[in-house]
Amino acid sequence: MKTKLALALLALLFWFLLPEAAKADGIIVPEPPICEPGPCPPVPFPMAQLEIRYHHVEVTIADQIALTRVDQVFYNPNDWTVEGTYIFPIPADAAITDFTLWVDGEPVQGEVLSAEEARRAYEQIVRDLQDPALLEYADRGAVRARLFPIPPGGERRIQLEYSQALTAENGLVRYVYPLNTEKFSAQMLEEVTISVDLRTNQPIRAVYSPSHAIAVSRAGDFHVTAGYEASNVRPDTDFALYYSIGESEALHLLTYRDPADPSDPDGFFLLMLAPHPRAESQPQPKDLFIVLDRSGSMEGEKFLQAQQALKYILAHLNPQDRFNIITFSTGISMYARNLRPAEEGNEAAAWVDRQSAVGNTDINRALLEAAAMTQPGHPAYLIFLTDGLPTEGVLQSEQIITNFDQAAPENLRLFAFGVGYDVDTYLLDSLAQAHHGGSEYILPGQPLDEAVSAFYAKISTPVLTDLQLDFGEIPVYDIYPNPLPDLFAGSQIVVTGRYRGSGTTDITLSGLVNGQTQTFTFPDQIFITAAQEANNPLYAAIPRIWATRKIGYLLNQIRLQSPQQELIDQIVRLSIRYGIVTPY
The missing domain is CATH 3.40.50.410 (von Willebrand factor, type A domain)
Structure with missing residues (x-):
C-alpha cells in the first residue's frame, strides 16, 4: 500500500514539474498509469500531457442570468491509460445555482465544492506535489468529478454547464470566464472559441472586453452577440465581458494603478461611451x-x-x-x-x-x-x-x-x-x-x-460629432484615440489614457447635434489611488490596452513622417515594459 502511494505521488509530482504538464480550463489531476497486465514504465513516469483538441464556450445571458456551456475534448497521446480527477475552478464572484457535467455525452455525478472545500483540495494537491500553482484559485469554489479512464490514443469529451447571477454596479454588468487556467498547458490549444448571446429587457449600451479582441454584432436594442475565436494559442487571461444597460447616454470609467511600480505613480483609465439607445430613431441629416x-x-x-x-x-x-x-x-x-x-x-x-x-x-x-x-x-x-x-x-x-x-x-x-x-x-x-x-x-x-x-x-447614423471630453479637476494626458471620432448610433467609443492624482470628479462630454452644441455631464466619477486599488486582475489589463493604443499612434506618426529616434525610443520602451511586439 505504501509502495503504491509513493508511486502515485512520484507520478503526480513528475507530471506537475514537467514543462509539458497539461491542465485545461478544467484542471485534470491524473493518477498513476494503468499498466496491467505488463510492467509499468520506469519511475518517474514519462507523463506527456493530455492534448486539448478544442475548447468551446457558449454563454447565454438573459436579464443578468448567465448560462455557460463548456465543451472540451482531451486526447491521450501516451502508451498507457490515464485516469484522474477533473476540477473546474468557479469564477470568484459567481453564485452557482445549478451545474451539469457530461463525459462523452453521458451525465456524470460531480460535486460543487465551496470556496473552503476547494481550498482544502487545492492545498492537499500542493502538499503532495510541492507545486503552489493551484493556490492562485484558492479563493474560488470548484466543480469536481471523477474522470473516466482514457485509453492510449483515446479521447474524452467533457461538457460542463452552469448558471450564475451577474451583478450590476453603476449600470455596468461584468461576466468572467476562467480561461486563464489554460496557461498551464505547454502545448498550444488547437482551437478556442467563446460566443456570447446577450439579451436584456432594457436597451443594451456599451459592450466591451478588456481582456480579448471580440467581434460585436447588434441584432437590435435588446439583443447583442459577441465572439472570440483563436487557433494554436495558449490563453493565459480570464475572459471578461462588460456591458451596460439603460435608457440614457452611457459613460463608464475603469481606472487602475500599478502598485508594483513605484517609478510610475500615475494611473491608467479606460472610458466607454455609448449613445442614447433611441438615437437611431432621430438621426442627424448628413x-x-x-x-x-x-x-x-x-x-x-x-x-x-x-x-x-x-x-x-x-x-x-x-x-x-x-x-x-x-x-x-x-x-x-x-x-x-x-x-x-x-x-x-x-x-x-x-x-x-x-x-x-x-x-x-x-x-x-x-x-x-x-x-x-x-x-x-x-x-x-x-x-x-x-x-x-x-x-x-x-x-x-x-x-x-x-x-x-x-x-x-x-x-x-x-x-x-x-x-x-x-x-x-x-x-x-x-x-x-x-x-x-x-x-x-x-x-x-x-x-x-x-x-x-x-x-x-x-x-x-451620426449621433454626436466633434466630441470633446472634460475631466474636471483630474489632470489627464496621452489620450487615445486622438482626435476623438464621431459617435454613431449602435456604436461605442473606447478611450484610454493616463491620469495624475485621484479623487471624484464630473466628466463632461460635449459635441454637435445638428450644428448645435450639446453637453452631457456624468457626475461623481472616481479616479482611484494606489491604496484603493483592489488588484483586480481584469483591470490590470488596462495599462496594456493603453500602451497598445499609444504604440499604434507612434507607429502611425513614423509612417507619416520620417523616422525620428525619439519616437522609436518611446516605442521600444513601451514594447519592453508591456510585452508588445513591434517592428522595433
Whole structure:
C-alpha cells in the first residue's frame, strides 16, 4: 500500500514539474498509469500531457442570468491509460445555482465544492506535489468529478454547464470566464472559441472586453452577440465581458494603478461611451460624398465590386441625407453639380452602372471638387476609393494633402479605402488622420464591396460629432484615440489614457447635434489611488490596452513622417515594459 502511494505521488509530482504538464480550463489531476497486465514504465513516469483538441464556450445571458456551456475534448497521446480527477475552478464572484457535467455525452455525478472545500483540495494537491500553482484559485469554489479512464490514443469529451447571477454596479454588468487556467498547458490549444448571446429587457449600451479582441454584432436594442475565436494559442487571461444597460447616454470609467511600480505613480483609465439607445430613431441629416477611382487600373472585378458598394450605400441613405458621387480618371464626372436628396438614390444607382474604368488618376481635382461642395451646418462624410498613385494633374502627395487641407471645411470627415498593392498609403493615411476619419486597405482577392458596405453600416447614423471630453479637476494626458471620432448610433467609443492624482470628479462630454452644441455631464466619477486599488486582475489589463493604443499612434506618426529616434525610443520602451511586439 505504501509502495503504491509513493508511486502515485512520484507520478503526480513528475507530471506537475514537467514543462509539458497539461491542465485545461478544467484542471485534470491524473493518477498513476494503468499498466496491467505488463510492467509499468520506469519511475518517474514519462507523463506527456493530455492534448486539448478544442475548447468551446457558449454563454447565454438573459436579464443578468448567465448560462455557460463548456465543451472540451482531451486526447491521450501516451502508451498507457490515464485516469484522474477533473476540477473546474468557479469564477470568484459567481453564485452557482445549478451545474451539469457530461463525459462523452453521458451525465456524470460531480460535486460543487465551496470556496473552503476547494481550498482544502487545492492545498492537499500542493502538499503532495510541492507545486503552489493551484493556490492562485484558492479563493474560488470548484466543480469536481471523477474522470473516466482514457485509453492510449483515446479521447474524452467533457461538457460542463452552469448558471450564475451577474451583478450590476453603476449600470455596468461584468461576466468572467476562467480561461486563464489554460496557461498551464505547454502545448498550444488547437482551437478556442467563446460566443456570447446577450439579451436584456432594457436597451443594451456599451459592450466591451478588456481582456480579448471580440467581434460585436447588434441584432437590435435588446439583443447583442459577441465572439472570440483563436487557433494554436495558449490563453493565459480570464475572459471578461462588460456591458451596460439603460435608457440614457452611457459613460463608464475603469481606472487602475500599478502598485508594483513605484517609478510610475500615475494611473491608467479606460472610458466607454455609448449613445442614447433611441438615437437611431432621430438621426442627424448628413451629407455624403463618394469619390471613386475609375482609372484603367480599376477595370474588371475591382470596379464591379466598387459599383456594388456604391449601390448599397445609395440604398441605405437616411431620408434627410443628401449625397453626390464623383468619379475620376484623366478627368472627372459628377452625378450632379450639387448635393442631391436621398430619394434620388435609384437614379444615382443607374448612373453608377453606366460608368466604366479607363484613363489616368487625377486624385487632387476629385478631392477638391468634393471639398468645394461641402456646406456647413451638419456632418459631412467623404468616402474615397482608389487603387493607385496620382498619375494626372498634381502628382506630389504633399501638395495634394496641402490643397485639400486648405479647401476642406472642419465638418468634413474623410474615410479612405485603398485597393491592391500600389496604393499611396502615405497620402491616404495623412488625409484620413487630418480629417477625423480612417483608412482601410483591401488586398487582391478580398471583397471590396463587403468591406465598404460594412463600414457604411457603422457610420450611416451620426449621433454626436466633434466630441470633446472634460475631466474636471483630474489632470489627464496621452489620450487615445486622438482626435476623438464621431459617435454613431449602435456604436461605442473606447478611450484610454493616463491620469495624475485621484479623487471624484464630473466628466463632461460635449459635441454637435445638428450644428448645435450639446453637453452631457456624468457626475461623481472616481479616479482611484494606489491604496484603493483592489488588484483586480481584469483591470490590470488596462495599462496594456493603453500602451497598445499609444504604440499604434507612434507607429502611425513614423509612417507619416520620417523616422525620428525619439519616437522609436518611446516605442521600444513601451514594447519592453508591456510585452508588445513591434517592428522595433
